[in-house]
Amino acid sequence: MKAAVFQGIKDIRVEEVDDPQAGPEDVVVAVSVCGICGSDLHTYEHGSFVAPGQIMGHEFAGEVVEAGDEVSGLQVGDRVTASPLVPCGDCPRCLEGRYNLCASAWTTGLAYGRPGAFAERIRIPRSIPGENVFKLSDDMSDEQGATVEPLAVAVHAVRLAGDVEGSTALVLGLGTIGQQVLQVLRAYGARRVIGIDLSELRLRAAATLGADAVDGAAGIDAAVDAALGExxxxxxxxECSGVPELARAALDTVKAGGTIVVLALYDDPLTFNPTALVQKEIRLQGSIAYTSDDFGEAVALLSSGRAQADPLITHRHALDDVAEAFETQMSKDRSLKVLVTPGAPPSS
Known part of the structure; x- marks a missing residue:
């Protein structure tokens, strides 16, 4: 089969590789669509997270084409998406049910150790519906299915923030994750969601999704002042931008007793004076990935229409054009979510 293989910085090539085979507990999925994630860009630009030879891609949907004898609740023909996490199941975090914090969940996960979904087919180990594999309803497209994973990231982050009903929330950075965060905030009853970015394209998408979108060109302080009422x-x-200056500015922007949730990945170290945390009693919360429950909630939000996928999707590329797809995704002024289609065109 064809697969896009990371070979080094800005070097991703479509190659012929062996077809995956399902073990007794596994399913094999024919991938119809796979999104390019911000973490994929960190790999593409800086060589982070994975080694050369890795098949990337972890935001995907497709059809089950092979199911092992011991798999229950899944069968050939099911349309699914899946969590890329493959936790060990035995460490203290796994025993707590916090699989996203398992030390090996990513290093042995799909696209981060095991072959990913920029390929015609992918094997999902130990496939359990509702735990790591999630069926798509007939009213959900494959493209919607490919946006479940980043939406689950947002569900997890908003849940970590606590009760957001009636709140005024600020989202810094309106890439895919920022857009998904603002959708979850709206679904969970936030009174106002303010989104700040520099990209006109991303600001328009945020406004379509119900945020008060503000251009940050004049600086975050001016943008926030312009957005807030008396x-x-x-x-x-x-904090979804990954820009150190914005992360530091969040400390000045949030109210005393407020919460900052950091989802972004940073290429450069961040320095700040933690005295502000003390003096304002700010809760600084990191957020990584999701649990199975978060993933299921993301499916439900899309299926019910409380979250949308179409306003986020700006480009579609065939697998053979994956290098062009990555270059497109790197352009914040002209792209939001770029999809790669390894198989037949995704259903609508």
Whole structure:
């Protein structure tokens, strides 16, 4: 089969590789569509997270074409998406049910150790419906299925923030994760969601999804001042940009007693004075990936229409054009979510 293989910085090649085979507990999925994630760009630009020879891609949907004898609840023909995490199941975090914090969940996961979904087929080990494999309803497209994974990231982050109903929330950075965060905030009852970015394309998408989208060209302080009403405060900030200056600015922006949730990955170290955390009693919360429950909730939000996929998708490329797809995804002014289609065109 064909697969896109990472060979080094800005070097991803379509190669012929062996077809995956399902073991007794596994399913093999024919991939119809796979999105390019921000973490994929860190690999593409900097060589982070994976070694050369890795098949990347972890935001995907497709059809089960092979199921092992011991697999229950899944069969050939099912349309599915899946969590790329492959936790060990035995460490303290796994025993707590916090599989996203398992030390090996990513290093042995799909696209981060095991072959990923920029390929015509992918094997999902130990396939259990509702735990790591999630069926798509007939009213969900494959493209929607490919946006479940980043939506699950947002579900997890918003849940970590606590009760956001009636709050004023600020989202810094309106890439795919920022857009998904603002959708979950709206679904969970936030009174106002303010999104800040520099990209006109991303600001338009955020406005379509119900945010008060603000151009940050004049600086975050000016943007926040322009967005807030008299006496209004920011209850919670979601840092999705990966820009150190914005992460530091979040400390000044959030109200005393407020919460900052950091989802972004950073290429450069971040320095700040933690005295602000003490003096304002700010809760600084990191957020990584998701649990099975978060993943299931993301499917439900899309299926019910409380979250949308179409406003996020700006480009589609065939697998043979994966290098062009990555270059497109790197352009923040002209792309939001770029999809790669290894198989037949995704269903609509």
């Amino acid at each position: 006496g209004e405060e920011v209850d919670v900030v979601f």
